[in-house]
Amino acid sequence: MPFQYLQISRILSDRDYSNDKNEDIYVTLHKRETHIEVHGHSINFLTKIEKSEPKKLRIHIVFHSHVDPGWLNTFEEYYNVSVHNILTSTIYALEKYPRLRFIWSEISFLERFWQDATAEEKKKFLELVKSERLEICGGAWVMTDEATPLFYAAIENMIEGHQFVHKEIGIRPKSSWSVDPFGHGYMLPHLLPYTGVESMVIGRFHDHVKQRLREAQKLRWIWQPPYYEMETNGPIVNSLPYFVYTTQHACPDTKLCGCYHIGPSSRAQCIGGTSMKNMNKTNADKITEAFVNQMKQVQKVYGTDDILVAIGDDFFFANRTDFDEMYHGFAMMADNLKERYFDQIEMDFTTISEFFNRIKNQSLATLVGDFFPYTANKDENHPWWTGYYAHRPYYKTLERRLQASFKNGLRSLDILRVAIKSNESFSELQQAKRDFSLFQHHDGITGTSRPHVMADYERRMNDAMALSMRVFAAMTADIMKLEAPPQLVNKIVN
Incomplete structure (x- = not known):
């Protein structure tokens, strides 16, 4: 069986948290x-x-x-x-x-x-x-x-x-x-x-x-x-x-x-x-x-x-x-x-x-x-380290938009891969996904890096967004050419 860590996301996405109750959690802990x-x-x-x-x-x-x-x-x-x-x-x-x-x-x-x-x-x-x-x-x-x-x-x-x-x-x-x-x-x-x-x-x-x-x-x-x-x-x-x-x-x-x-x-x-x-x-x-x-x-x-x-x-x-x-x-x-x-x-x-x-x-x-929130001073003479939760909101917003693009596009791409048995589009997206992951670093998404470093993260995410949109557009065009059931095409396009 090939080594697939995509099972992590599948396990979590299949989990329904809506029915979880506090008492269930504490029973488990007990x-x-x-x-x-x-x-x-x-x-x-x-x-x-x-x-x-x-x-x-x-x-x-x-x-x-x-x-x-x-x-x-x-x-x-x-x-x-x-x-x-x-x-x-x-x-x-x-x-x-x-x-x-x-x-x-x-x-x-x-x-x-x-x-x-x-x-x-x-x-x-x-x-x-x-x-x-x-x-x-x-x-x-x-x-x-x-x-x-x-x-x-x-x-x-x-x-x-x-x-x-x-x-x-x-x-x-x-x-x-x-x-x-x-x-x-x-x-x-x-x-x-x-x-x-x-x-x-x-x-x-x-x-x-x-x-x-x-x-x-x-x-x-x-x-x-x-x-x-x-x-x-x-x-x-x-x-x-x-x-x-x-x-x-x-x-x-x-x-x-x-x-x-x-x-x-x-x-x-x-x-x-x-x-x-x-x-x-x-x-x-x-x-x-x-x-x-x-x-x-x-x-x-x-x-x-x-x-x-x-x-x-x-x-x-x-x-x-x-x-x-x-x-x-x-x-x-x-x-x-x-x-x-x-x-x-x-x-x-x-x-x-x-x-x-x-x-x-x-x-x-x-x-x-x-262990949140964090502070490095036991006497609490220094502020809590919570500013990075919302610091530099533009970059955090850009990251969320890129994330949404991946989630929606990759869901469709997964269906396409099954339909045409090809991993080509996944390979094209690899650099975009890696630049997205790079920003998750504890000095990236937190906004705690120097301005020119944040600008480099921004450039990478913008490039990733542009690449992902091109791939998803080409993917949609390929889907329209497929002799596939209409319900499959509608599911992907919509």
Whole structure:
């Protein structure tokens, strides 16, 4: 059977929500033994909180680079200046250091790289994925915003990314990495299980809620969407412990953790410690111990032996020396720990799926609710991050019009494909659908990008609208030539 993620939209479109009642939802939740309810900035623990004392410390280092397909620069500007170099450097580093692991989530940039990559680069990339040292996470075209897109747009975003990954890379992602949207909602934990994704790493939500979860040692949970009862549980979620996904924010002391983010592309400052760049046999114990002390504090907010530590930054690892220096530093610390602590404290490089496989037998709380609205300040001295819900309405309106065009046209096109057994029109629309999906990025549809970047999104959507109208017009002309039953023609044309 061919790999078809269109089943996602069919499953959802067949669902009738009109008869859903609140009591039905709560009965379902009760059956799932709900432990935590979250509603934006409020959180309730429905069962007694029992903290645990870990016996060991296992530090799972995850190297990543956060690459926005449009923010301060346009998609193409970022690709030409940074992203192409990041991907070639990744291949170089993973080949050079067999112990190293890396994750990648933005499929839009991967597809752009695939256009330029040599046959040898593609071969090496595929070998690294096959060996599970390079993990493709999420599989969506972009790391979508979770507040403003509609379900249709989120599904299209998944379809475009997953179909490329399946066709060119030959895999089906198991884990999701969504660490920068401004809050998190029900949409992804509801949709991702349909794509085969079983686990998620998320990052940004109300600091008051995150603080309560830290205090309760509940930064991992099973996230159950309330729409209707599924045959299986929702995805397992691991929240990053602090503000964002950078190396500095992997620790409670962000200034000290700046000492462990080194390389030519680093923008971190080392304050209060010794830079890992200057580590040698003489000071290795001291530098390693300072990092471990930070990780012990992180472990306290999880209450488990295993902790995931995100190591990276925006457009980091664009220089091969970034990989060289970061790898040697963390590898030296890992070896130092093994020599001094044997198996009581361990550290090594990992992927998201490897980490979740390690913790799969842990007993986890069940959480229901969403993390909107979002604010980054627990004292609430800063405004809520809700302006992007309606900010730059022209672009949001253009996106909705393009979405309506796709929904109406593709419904007719699906009928035409059955009638004439052709996928030609679908192929013509692929670039239009990809540009539509690109705008779902958390700095696109939110309107949080620079003006010239928003103008680039606008150009792409206008081109997509024009292309889709041409395709649908040609399609209608073809339909009129068909020797088809009149009711079929009327259904399409009208």
